[in-house]
Amino acid sequence: MKMLRNSSIILLVFVVCVKHLFAAPSGNIQLLLAAPDPATAGDKILFQIIALNTGAEIWKNSQYFFEVEIYDANKNYIIKTDKITGKSDIVSSETTLIYIPFNIPTSFDGDYFYKASITVNNQKVFLSEFQNFTVVPLSKATIISKPSKVSLGGNTILSYKQSIKTYEIYESSQDYTGSFNINLVGKTYDAPVSLNLYALYNKEDNFDLDNFLFNFYGKTAQIAFGDIQPSYNSLVLYGAGVRGLNISAIKERFGASVVGAESSKKVEGTETINGTFERYLYGGEIKQGLDILNAYFAVTYIQSIDDKGSINVKGPSLLPIKNNVIGGTGYFELTDYVGIKGEYAQSDYWEDISSGSVKDNGLKATLSLTNISNTSFIGSYSRIEPDFRSLGAPSSTNDKEMYEVSTSYSIPDWVGISAYYNISHDNLVEDSNKTTTNQNLISSSLSIQRPTIPMLTFGYSINSAIGDPDTSLNNQTVTPSASISQSIGQTTLSISYQNSKFTDKTKISEDLKTDSGNLNISTRLGKNISISAGSTLSKVYNLISSTVTNSNSYSMNVNFANIIENKLSSAIWGSYTKSHDYPLQSTDNENITGTAEISYNIKDNLSATIGFTHTEYINDMNATDTYKDESGNIRLSMSF
Incomplete structure (x- = not known):
């Protein structure tokens, strides 16, 4: 036991004190905004991303994509957007601008969080930190749920929208969208249960079960069915949103969990663009707890495999792949305040199911502080070998060694401070034909909150990527930010500002400076009128070509x-968005949307809504994209 404690102390000192390390993800997000903010339930929100290729390899056309994951106010995963695939090659140190639309479910209400990710060659290379946006609920009359003898309650919304789109050049077109949303919570046999379902019906997709999740929380068993996100060993299955079934059972200190799911939807290819096979994921985890040191050990196994018969047109080079990963996890608490976790995994990866596999491994050690009020600390070391592949753990980037430290401290109703440090490098086998990428990320934040003064938040980060040799890659991004929020009576005002400056010392890419700001205000006039308004402004300066790109939303x-x-x-x-650059080169468009709705409460638990929406999109650079869209909708809302 003494040797175990001494070894743990050495690991703690090693993780926290090491200073000269190497780092390198191959992508980064320079700007991430959601507009409009606040948005309205049932409406569309647009995520704007400026992504930077920080590696030495080219992101090939159609071989990389972006997507955004949506989380609730407690940062529980809910749903993710469609994938937006890149349409052009992005060389090292070059940026690309991406817009990702998302139809907000009609049941959304309040604060939500989101993360954006970059995936290149089926490997997730970057995942942003949490950012938030606000959703204003749909108009509806006050609904009072009647007492029920059964322990089940919730609400359901049925809606239909008919629209006519008129193009400036082309003929007009008609479309329709129906949606069904149900949210249930309750108990069955004294066990809590919940169900969330959102389905769409339209001309393009016919019936689309956009999102659903059923949870059963028994005393010894838990069941999750639908859009799940199981968390096992972080190198085997972690952070992957899949659709399927996860069953977990616990008996005293022994636990077992199994999962079977679809991890990728099928997409037909073309003669020039690869499609996507339907992919399935199977496996499970067995965990055994111990009576000492609050310890446990776990073994995890996951298989991912493509269904090569799921699509008719594969594309020019698509091959079905297979991936087996087995891993082990150990955890113990050195003292009442220090926890240590070790994770190891080995993978078999078939680039083509009919060919041979390659094997490799990865490991991760994590030290954390536990049971300390208002204080958190997590330090970790990971090394993922070049041929390691884990499709169930998209954040476990292969060919990468990384050290990471995250810490925070707060004094309730006074101040909070946090810091983050990440340094890593790739090219672990030191291949002389590759450029080694070293990345260093440091960020910090300070939040001041007192009941009598505005809430103030300040942030600062430095992100550098240096190649070996540095003539091929050498850039740095510096990002300070600040926000202030104050409530006076029934009025809340918040303002935020962020500045990001990208400098490429190799001069391969042009230097950029990005300013973005957000203003939100909400208030009430008497008992029956509530008002919220917001604006999101961003300006990107190309410091070499003197081009300025504006994107403003209200x-x-x-x-x-x-x-x-x-x-x-x-x-x-309503909302108004304007994007343009000057001197006028490639972007000049605006989007105007306005909606009016009236709701009538038929019964205490049933209301009906009718509404009208006018949308106008004007693209002065390409008149073929200019259109007007007028739609009418009807919606029934019922609580029970």
Whole structure:
């Protein structure tokens, strides 16, 4: 036991004190914004991403994509957007601008978080930190749930929208969208259960079960069915949103869990673009706890395999792949305040199911502080070998050695401070034909919150990527930020600002400076009128070509409750977005959307809504994209 404690102390000193390390993801996100913010449930929000290739390899056309994961206010995963595939090659130190649209489910209400990721050659190379946006609920009359004898309650929304789109050049077109949303919570046999389901029906997709999740929380067993995100060994299955079934059972200190899911939807290819096979994931984990040191050991196994018969047109070079990963996890608490976790995994990867596999391994050691109020510390070391592949753990980037430290401290109702340090490098076998990429990321934040003064938040980060040799890669991004929020009576005002400056010392890519800001205000006029408004402004300066790209978005929402007491309510909201660069080169467009709705409370638990939306998109660079869209919708909302 004494030797174990001494070894753990050595690991702690090693993780925290090491200073000269190497780092290198091959991609980074310079700017990430959601607009409009606040957005309205049932409407569309647009995620704007400026991504930078920080590695030495080219991102090939159609071989990389972006997507955004959506989380609730407690940072529980809910859903993710469609993948947006890159349409052009991105060389080292070059940036690309991506817009990802997302249709907000009609049940959304309040604060949400999101993360954006970059995936290159089926490997997730970057995942952003959490950012937040706000959703204003759809207008509806006050609904009072009636007491029920069964331990089940919730709400359901059924909606239909008919639209006509008129292009400036082409003929007009008609479309329709139906949606069904249900949210249930309750108990069965004294066990909590929940169900969330959102389905769409339209011309293009017919029926699309966009998102659903059923949870059963028994005393010894838990069941999750639908859009799940199981968490096992972080090198084997972690952070992958999949659709399927996860069953876990616990008996005293022994636990077992199995999972079977679809991890990738099929996409038909073309003669020039690869499609995507339907991919399935199977496996499980067995865990045994010990009576000493709050310790446990676990063994995990996951297989991912493509269904090569799932699509008719594969594309020019698509091959079905297979991936087996087995791993082990050990955890113990050195003292009441220090926990240590070790993870190891070995993978078999078939680039083509009919060919041979390559084997490799990865490991990760994590030290954390536990049971200390208002304080957190996590330090980790990981080394993922070049041929290691784990499709169930997209954040376990292969050919990478990394040290990471994250810590925070807070004094309740006064101040909070946090810091993050990440340094890593690739090319672990020191291949002279490759450029070794070293990356160093340091970030910190300070938050001041007192009941009598505005809440202030300050942030600062430095992200550098240096190649070996540095003539091929040498850039740095510096990003300071600040925000202030204050509530006075029924009015809340928040303002945030971020500046990001990218400098490429090799001059391969042009230097950029990005300014972005956000203003939000919400208030009430009397008991029955609530107003919220926001603006998101961003400006990207190309310091070499002197080109400036602006993207500005404004939104407003006004709700009128109790026009007729407990019967009639109404809402009006709209947004305006303008994007352009000057001297005029490639971008000049604007989007205007306005909606008005009236809701009538038929019964205490049933309301009906009718509405009209006008959208106008103007592209002065390409008139073929210019259109007007007018739509009418009807919606039934019921609680029970």
